[in-house]
Structure formats: structure tokens, C-alpha cells
Amino acid sequence: MAQLKKIGILSAAKISSAIGLIVGLVYAVLILVAGGAIASLFGPVISKFIGLGIALLVALPALEAIGSFIGVAIIVFLYNVMAARVGGVEIDLKRGKLNRVGPMSLAKIAGVVGVIAGLIVGCIVAVAAAAMAPGSAAIVAIVVVAFTTLFSAIIYFLMGLIGAFVYNALASMIGGLELGITKGELKSIGIASYVKISAALGAIEGVLVGILYFALGSNAQTSVGLPSAVAALGILNVVVFPVLYLVLGAVGAALGGYLYNKLTGSMGGVRLEIG
Known part of the structure; x- marks a missing residue:
């Protein structure tokens, strides 16, 4: 199997920022239309809402674009640093299909990300916890940071491991993701293959969420004595x-794949170093 060494x-x-800009604009328009319909019922309020809506049309796309650019840049930078030290994600890519x-390899990278995320969250929580227990601030901070980091690393590792196994199982049954890579650049994503994989993953996630809600509903009915309608809803x-x-x-997936393919024609695709 090849290795994704660098992104x-x-x-x-750049391309994430462009997609974020478009998505932000769509969100702003939807909010403006829905909010305008509600505000129209209140007469004088609508004039104020129009001004707010125009500001939203500018602010939301800009925030989405900036947030996407910074967020993706940080994630990719961290991936490249980790891939250089612990090895990149191994992929079986044949004839443009991610089999x-x-x-x-994915779990290892995810675990390191979990350590970093845990350290950041742990430090934030430790400061708050230490403020509530000033007498033992140092001990509290060490325990909180250590626990959060370890817990986060384990969860991320397991998520990466399970995610890879699920993808591999789906790819063997319905086909893997089709990627148009030319001269180290991801020029296009096969929309049909992306939709199939994403829909299947969504269905699996939905089953897990549905079972969770069912379990919570059943438990609530048993312990609190709620009506049987709660169990039926579960x-x-x-x-x-x-x-x-x-x-x-x-x-x-359909919208994301379509936008990516359209944008790569004018601004180029994501650069990948595979070897």
C-alpha cells in the first residue's frame, strides 16, 4: 500500500475557503428568507431585520471562508508534521479508486491528534478547575490535563481504527471513493462514489443514534414512568x-463533490504527495 506523505x-x-464562502452565502440567504418571512408578521420589525440581513449576507460568508481557511491550514499542517514523524496514512489506491x-496508520495519526486536542482542552479545563480549588491548583491541573489527554487519545485512536474498518468494508461491498489524481493534484472526486460511501456512512451513524435515543427513551419510561408513547417514539x-x-x-456529498470539481477547474485541486 502507498502512503499519503504530505498534503x-x-x-x-484555499479550496476549503472557497467552499466555505459558498456554503456561508447559502446559509445567510436561507436565514434571511426564513427570518424575513417571520419578521413580516410583525410589521415595523421588518425594516430593522432587512438591515441585519444585509449585514449577515456579508458577515457569514466571510466568517465561513476565514474559518475554513484557518481550520484546514492548521489540520493539514499538523498532519504533515505527524506524517513525517510517525508515517502517513496508508492507502490502497488503484486506477483512481481508494480501495x-x-x-x-489512520488510528495512529488520529491518536496523535487526540493527544494534541486533549492537551488543549485539558489546559482550558484545568485553569477553570484550579480556579475553583485554589489550594490544590497544581495537583488538580496535572490530573485534569493527564486524564483529558489520555481519554482524548484513546477515543480518537478508536474512532480512526473503527472508521478505517467501516470504510474498508463499505469499499469492498459498494466500491471505494473514486479520485481523479493527476501529477500529484486531486483534480476531481467521483460524485457517485462519494454519494454512495457518504450515504452508507450516514445510515450507519443514523442507526447508532437511533439506537441511543431508543435506549434513552426506554430507560426514561422504566425509571420515571413516562407514557408508552416515549418508547414508541424511540x-x-x-x-x-x-x-x-x-x-x-x-x-x-453530492453538493460537496460538485463544488470541489467546479472549483478545481479555476483554482486547482489539493496537492498530494503519495509514495
């Missing part, structure tokens, strides 16, 4: 959530 920071951040992802969730997540996964 172009600027190329990834398999190395579970341990059973309905097991059906509704998989369908909802499947649809959202498919629609999101």
Missing part, C-alpha cells in the same frame, strides 16, 4: 434517523 497546505486551505485505508427513531442521516450524507 499541500495552501491548496487545501482500502490502513486501519493502524422505536420510530431507529427508523427515522438512519433515513435522515442517509439523505443528509448523500446530499452533502
Whole structure:
């Protein structure tokens, strides 16, 4: 299997920013339309809302674009640093199709990300915890940071491991993600393959969420004595959530793939170093 050694920071951040700009504009328009319809029912309020809506049309896309650029740049930078030290994610890429992802290689990278995320969150929580217990601030801070870092590393590691296994199983059954890579640049994403994989992952996630809601509903009915309608709603969730997540996964993948393919024609794709 080949290894994804490096991702172009600027190329990834640039295209993510462009997609964020478009998504932010869509969100702003939807909020403006929905808010305008509600504000129209209150007469004088609508004039104030129009001014707010125009500001939103500018602010939200700008914030999405800036946030996407910075966020992706940081993530890719961290990936490149970790890949250089612990090895990149192993991939089985043949004839433009991603057939398999190395579970341990992905879990390893995810675990390191978990350590970094845990340290950041742990430090923030430790400061707050130490403020509530000033007498033992040092001990509290050490315990909180250590626990948060370890817990985060384990969770991220398991998520990476499970994610790779799930993708590999889906790829073997319905086909992997099709990637148009030319001269080290991701020129296009196969929309149909992206939709299939994303919809399947969404359905699986929906099943898990539905089961969780069902379990919570059943527990609430048993312990608190809530009506049987709560349990019935829990059973309905097991059906509704998989369908909802499947649809959202498919629609999101279709739009994301379409936007990426359109944008790469004018601004180039994400640079990848595979070897």
C-alpha cells in the first residue's frame, strides 16, 4: 500500500475557503428568507431585520471562508508534521479508486491528534478547575490535563481504527471513493462514489443514534414512568434517523463533490504527495 506523505497546505486551505464562502452565502440567504418571512408578521420589525440581513449576507460568508481557511491550514499542517514523524496514512489506491485505508496508520495519526486536542482542552479545563480549588491548583491541573489527554487519545485512536474498518468494508461491498489524481493534484472526486460511501456512512451513524435515543427513551419510561408513547417514539427513531442521516450524507456529498470539481477547474485541486 502507498502512503499519503504530505498534503499541500495552501491548496487545501484555499479550496476549503472557497467552499466555505459558498456554503456561508447559502446559509445567510436561507436565514434571511426564513427570518424575513417571520419578521413580516410583525410589521415595523421588518425594516430593522432587512438591515441585519444585509449585514449577515456579508458577515457569514466571510466568517465561513476565514474559518475554513484557518481550520484546514492548521489540520493539514499538523498532519504533515505527524506524517513525517510517525508515517502517513496508508492507502490502497488503484486506477483512481481508494480501495482500502490502513486501519493502524489512520488510528495512529488520529491518536496523535487526540493527544494534541486533549492537551488543549485539558489546559482550558484545568485553569477553570484550579480556579475553583485554589489550594490544590497544581495537583488538580496535572490530573485534569493527564486524564483529558489520555481519554482524548484513546477515543480518537478508536474512532480512526473503527472508521478505517467501516470504510474498508463499505469499499469492498459498494466500491471505494473514486479520485481523479493527476501529477500529484486531486483534480476531481467521483460524485457517485462519494454519494454512495457518504450515504452508507450516514445510515450507519443514523442507526447508532437511533439506537441511543431508543435506549434513552426506554430507560426514561422504566425509571420515571413516562407514557408508552416515549418508547414508541424511540422505536420510530431507529427508523427515522438512519433515513435522515442517509439523505443528509448523500446530499452533502453530492453538493460537496460538485463544488470541489467546479472549483478545481479555476483554482486547482489539493496537492498530494503519495509514495
